[in-house]
Amino acid sequence: MQPGGKSLRKIAVVGRGTAGCLAAASVTSLHPDGDHELHHIYDSRIPVIGVGEGSWPSLVQQLQQLTHLPHETVQQRLNGTRKYGVAFEGWGRRNRDFTHYFTPQQVSYAYHLSADLMADLLEASTRARHIDAKVLDIARVDGGARVELEGLPPERYDLVFDARGFPKELDPARHIEISFIPTNTAVIRRCPAIVEEEGDGPVRQHTYTRAVARPHGWIFVIPLTVHTSYGYIFNRGLCSLDDVEADFDAFLESDGVAEFEQRAVIPFPNFVHRQVYDGAVARIGNAAAFMEPLEATAIVSAQLQVGMVLHMRLNRSPVNVESDAPAVNRFLVGSMLRYGLFVGWHYSRGSRYDSEFWRHARDHVWPRHRKAAHPEVVGCDALRRFDEMMELLSQPVIDRADWDRMCAVPLTSYAQMSQGLGW
Ligand SMILES: Cc1cc2nc3c(=O)[nH]c(=O)nc-3n(C[C@H](O)[C@H](O)[C@H](O)COP(=O)(O)OP(=O)(O)OC[C@H]3O[C@@H](n4cnc5c(N)ncnc54)[C@H](O)[C@@H]3O)c2cc1C
Known part of the structure; x- marks a missing residue:
């Protein structure tokens, strides 16, 4: 049934x-022959990275499939809570707070999870030889x-998943820079838990990632059962770390958080690899x-990358591998760029702050998206697909046949953000 398994x-x-552990567990789970060799x-x-x-x-379905554990057990092993969406505070031009719910609203949920525990959980479901x-x-x-x-002899493989983390630097020949996203650094702090555990079972309370606009960027608040994770996302070219730390202190004080542990300052690139x-x-x-x-797109992207590659390799005949590769690559690059367009668009209507960061984000960074995502520059049609969503949103009635359309995320996500931002 799976002609690619033999090759x-x-x-x-x-x-x-997270990405490597997801791939290793997926190979163990999906490979039809138990005698394949997997080196982790x-x-x-x-x-x-650990955040x-x-x-x-x-992810909720996938972790259950990979671990064969009940959902409740998976959630507890992750110190997890149930995430029903993202609660935006101060974003857009309406000065109104709003929520981007997963669809169906109040039914579909994801996890807030501890990244290192997820790696451990996946590793327990993986059969591999470990090589340090x-x-x-x-x-x-x-x-x-x-x-x-x-220090070891080289090895030859039929397929290699490269999950070595961020590239050391971006090279325009190999990477598409998502230059229409205005942030590049995170300050991470850990604070006491705010959700109530209920007896021995998992926390059933509906929780949301808070995304709070601040003068220099925005702050995420992620409630886990053992702690609450806070991160200030900003642009280090526009303000100093001291200014961010001071505003972070002010935010935590106004939120009633008395103590915190400083975890890390993480610079990050916004990019898609061309290959x-x-x-x-x-x-x-x-x-x-x-x-x-902002929209937690990294784990879901890794799920897509691993799933797409493994399904193509297992379900297609080995003679198609070479000819399939460019199409698979184009699909994955396009999907990542579509996430990028969705995230960058969140800045297009500014926020309640008329600060240097928000003026820069709205007036200078987001307007770059047409040039940066032009098909000739990126080799895929992500921009056209994004434009189609914008066109749908501007219609007086959205045809029933279009309700299930997606551009990385469902039309319902675009509609909620459009309303919330005052687009
Ligand atoms: C501030 C911030 C917040 C985030 N929040 C979210 C979120 O809410 N949701 C979400 O989905 N994602 C989030 N992410 C993304 C998150 O980082 C990724 O989902 C996740 O960590 C995937 O990382 P990775 O596995 O690709 O790489 P890493 O975690 O960097 O792991 C790299 C691995 O490669 C190994 N390695 C590296 N080089 C070599 C080498 N030469 N030889 C051998 N091994 C090597 C390392 O030992 C390590 O095991 C966030 C990221 C940041 C920066």
Whole structure:
């Protein structure tokens, strides 16, 4: 039934962050032959990012399928809460708070989760040989890829998932910069829990990621059962870290948070790799694409990358691998860019703050999107698909046949954001 299984005998996953663990567990779960060889390679001296605590509803189903554990057990193992959407405070031109719900509203939920516990949970469902070594290079060879390891002989694989995290620097020949997103740095703090645990069971309370506009950017608030995670997302080119820390202090004080633990300052790129998949090497997670965490698009993107590549490789005949690769790549690059357009659009109507950051974001950064995502620059039709959603939103009546349309996220997400932002 799965003609590709026979040509996928030896697979490597490089990286033990969220993306690598998801890939390794997916290979174990989806590969039809139990005797395939899976090597999970990571360098324990290189830390994982470890934030990444918001998700989309598809993760709830997927974790159940990968772990074979009941949903309640998965949620508790993740110190998780049920995320029904994102609560926006101070965004847009209406000076009105609003919520972007998952659809169906109040039914569909995702998790707020502890990223390191998710890695442990997935690893417990993975059958692999673990190799703790630095990967020096991953190169395509005839019919597969060769991985060079520090202090060990090189290995050849039929498929390699490269989940080594952010690229060291962006190179226009290899990366599409999402220059229409105005932020590039996060300050992470951890504060006491605010959700109430109920007896022995999972927390059933409906929770939301708060996305609070602030003068220098915005703050996320993610409630887990053991702590609450706060992150100030800003542009380090526009203001100093001291200014951000001072505004962060003021926000926590006004929120009634008496104590916090400073966790990290994380610079990040907003980009999509032009070559996510070439037939033998699949970049996944932060190695493939990243954009600021406003809509928690990273884990769901990794799910899509891993799922798409594995399904194509297992379900298509091996003779199609080379000819499928460009189409799969174009689909994945386009999907990541569509997420980027959706996220960048959130800044298009400014916020309640008439500050340097918000004027810059609204008047200078978002207007770049047409040039930056032009099909000739990016090699895919993400911009056209985004424009089609904008056109639908401007119609007096949206035809029933269009209700299920998507551009990375469903039309309902666009409609809610459009209303909320005052678009
Ligand atoms: C501020 C912030 C907030 C975020 N919030 C969210 C969120 O709410 N929701 C969400 O979905 N995502 C979020 N993310 C994204 C989150 O980072 C990713 O979902 C997740 O961490 C995926 O990372 P990764 O597995 O690709 O890479 P990493 O976590 O960076 O892991 C890289 C792995 O590769 C290994 N490695 C690296 N180089 C080598 C080498 N040469 N040889 C061997 N091994 C190597 C490392 O040891 C490590 O195991 C956020 C990110 C940031 C910065």
